[in-house]
Amino acid sequence: LLRHTAFRRNEPGSVELWPLEPQPEVEPAEPWDAPQGQESAASPKARLAERIARFIKGEITSGATVWDKKQRRPARPGDFLILVRGRTGGLFDGILQALKREQIPVAGADRLQLLDSLPVQDLLNLIRFTLCPSDDLTLAEIIKGPFGVHGTAGALQWLGEDDLYALAQPREGRLWPALRAATDPRVTPLRDFLAELLTRAHKPPYEFLVHALERGHGLPRPGWELVLSRFGLPAREPVTAIIDRAAAFDADEAPSLQLFLDAIERRGGEVKRELSGPQDEVRVMTVHGAKGLEAPVVILPDMVAGPGRGGDLFVTEDGEPVWPGAKTNDITLSAKLRLDAEARDLREHRRLLYVALTRAQDRLILCSAARA
Structure with a gap:
């Protein structure tokens, strides 16, 4: 006789199954108006993200x-x-945004895409302008960015569309010649700042960026303060990451602004973040990144998606590629390879599901949005 003792x-726990967030009955958006890569506020994923954020806020404020x-x-x-299963599809970003709207401390994404960060792009624009002052689009973005500022240190104002x-x-x-010739005193700080940057085009990337952030010649405040005033504290992490990337680049490569900019734009700027530390913030991450982590309350918001498909390109045991295209074109060999691939996908799906289910210490919440 075997006896299992917990x-x-x-210390009892629980598993909760939330009702499926249904599809709304709304008129489909016209292609001209439909946003690309975004979830509307009425979409099931957006409503589920809001529900999760409200639930967490309620648990914290109610003393659960x-x-x-x-x-x-x-x-x-x-x-x-x-x-979540992945960072694409709208649910991942929707949850992060919903948590921030509820003013819940959130650790952000477990992988940080530097090129998707507006503060990072503003810093890269300083490099782009320094390398090519005749790039009007880059200069226009700088004018409307955090460095396009005027006023006193206690009453900052940013340049806008009308000023541009x-x-x-x-x-x-x-x-750039128009900016240099302008007599409006509101553009003077930015003009002096950019003119001084042009004299530093020969500097290494790290020194260039640190100077822009800490000195900010001509600006009413240091660049760091302007960036944080414009974007808030969440800007600190991506800006620090691009500074660290510049320092590493200077140590390994020729210290050139052009080479650094090319490396960031070509190779991308993905930074893996460690979310297992002691920060008291909600963590939102993929199941792949959660191995070894646990939490008292774990929420799985993507429970209706099935196993992923690896496509229609298969490889035989001898390493020969087989591409039948559609399933209707399968021959005996490709049909067998397809079944083998589907079995592997199912095993991987179940393995990740097991990892996700076993991250919860006390409370596991399963929920999902209806698929279109």
């Missing part, structure tokens, strides 16, 4: 408790772990 026999060393204590943001139009519309040549 390791935490007096979790087990901690055989005692119950109030739940904190760091007690919640949200696991006043510079660009009457000009006969490039935008």
Whole structure:
């Protein structure tokens, strides 16, 4: 006779299954108006993200408790772990945005795409302008960015569309000469800042960026303060990451602004973030990145998706590629290879599901949005 005794026999947990978030009955958007790569507020994924954010906020504010060393204590943001299958599709970003709207501390993505960060692009624009002052589009973005500022240190104001139009519309040549010739005192800080940057085109990337952020010649405040004032504290991490990337580049490569910019744009700027630390923030990450992690409350918001498909290109045991195209074109060999691939996909799907289910210490919540 075998008897199973729970390791935490007096600390009960739970598994919750939320109702499926249904598809709304709305008129389909016209192609002209339909956003690309975004979820509308009425979409099932967006509503599910809002529901998850409200649930977490309610648990924290209501004093809900979790087990901690055989005692119950109030739940904190760091007690919640949200696991998704992938970062694409709208759900991942939707959850992050919903948590931020509810003002819940969130650790952000487990992988940071530097080129998707507006503060990073603003810094790269400084390099682009320094290398090519005649690039009007880059200069226009700088004018409307965090460095296009005027006023006193205690009352900052940023240049906007009207200021850019006043510079660009009457000009006969490039935008930079028009900015240099402008008599409006509001553009003077930016003009002096950019003119000083042009004298530093020969500097290594790390020194160039640090100087722009810490000195900010001509600006009413250092560049760091302007970036944080414009984008808030979430800008600190991607900006720090691009500075670290510049320092590493200077150590390994020729210290050239052009080479650094080319490396970032060609190779991408993905940074893997460690979300297993002691920060008291909600963690949102993929199941692949959650191996070895646990949390008192784990939410799985993508439970209706089936195993992923590896495509229609197969490889035989001898290493020969087989591409039948559609399933209707299968021959005996490709049909067998397809079945083998589907079996592998199913095994991987179940393996990841097991990993996700076993991350919960006390409470597991299963939910999903209806698929279109």
